[in-house]
Amino acid sequence: MTPSYIDRDESGIEAGTGTGTSTGADRDGVPVVRARRATLDDVPALVRLRGLMLDGMGVETGGPDAPWRAASAQWFTERLRRPGLFAAFLVDDPVLGVVASAVGTCDAHAPGPANPSGLQGHVSNVSTDPRRRRLGHARVCLDALLTWFREEAGVTVINLNATEDGATLYESYGFAAPRHPALQLRTAGASR
Numbered sequence: 001m002t003p004s005y006i007d008r009d010e011s012g013i014e015a016g017t018g019t020g021t022s023t024g025a026d027r028d029g030v031p032v033v034r035a036r037r038a039t040l041d042d043v044p045a046l047v048r049l050r051g052l053m054l055d056g057m058g059v060e061t062g063g064p065d066a067p068w069r070a071a072s073a074q075w076f077t078e079r080l081r082r083p084g085l086f087a088a089f090l091v092d093d094p095v096l097g098v099v100a101s102a103v104g105t106c107d108a109h110a111p112g113p114a115n116p117s118g119l120q121g122h123v124s125n126v127s128t129d130p131r132r133r134r135l136g137h138a139r140v141c142l143d144a145l146l147t148w149f150r151e152e153a154g155v156t157v158i159n160l161n162a163t164e165d166g167a168t169l170y171e172s173y174g175f176a177a178p179r180h181p182a183l184q185l186r187t188a189g190a191s192r
Contacts, residue, residue: 033137035144038088038101043076045098046088046125053127057163079105084153088125089144091137099129100137102145106153115157121149123160126169138169146173 038046047069051061062068079086084106091100103125111118123145128137149155159178162170 035089049101049127089141099132102141121155121158
């Protein structure tokens with residue numbers, strides 16, 4: 001059973017997740033936006049939204065034939081076949097098609113006192129088409145993803161990397177800087 005909830009964002013538009021159509025209106029005529037779980041048919045949309053997100057971060061993404069797009073499509077395809085460890089939630093628009101996403105992966109880490117299973121979640125690809133931003137679509141996708149982590153995947157620790165634009169949304173859910181600083185090393189390893 002897919003969880004269902006309604007959220008009203010700052011624009012006053014109600015948003016929720018559940019089954020059935022992803023847009024519509026409630027009994028008062030207020031637009032309702034629903035997230036749905038991505039399927040293999042959604043791989044092109046996930047790649048497109050990833051490109052929009054990267055463009056928004058100032059990353060040069062290249063054209064439609066850029067090699068990263070095919071690699072990304074393969075990555076999404078492989079992960080969508082592992083529903084216990086991966087989920088992506090989308091919002092459909094009646095005119096534009098898929099316009100928002102939030103993606104989550106589960107990774108096994110060494111168990112510890114605060115996380116006996118060692119399972120950790122990672123949120124990524126929270127992206128909304130620029131023509132549909134500020135309508136609560138990202139929040140709807142993130143709601144669905146966090147519910148999946150909690151209720152289906154059993155994850156108690158969830159990480160993400162935030163852009164300046166997204167930080168306020170994540171902080172509203174309680175995301176905060178980890179106790180120990182996250183560091184990153186980029187090596188000049190062989191490219192595949």
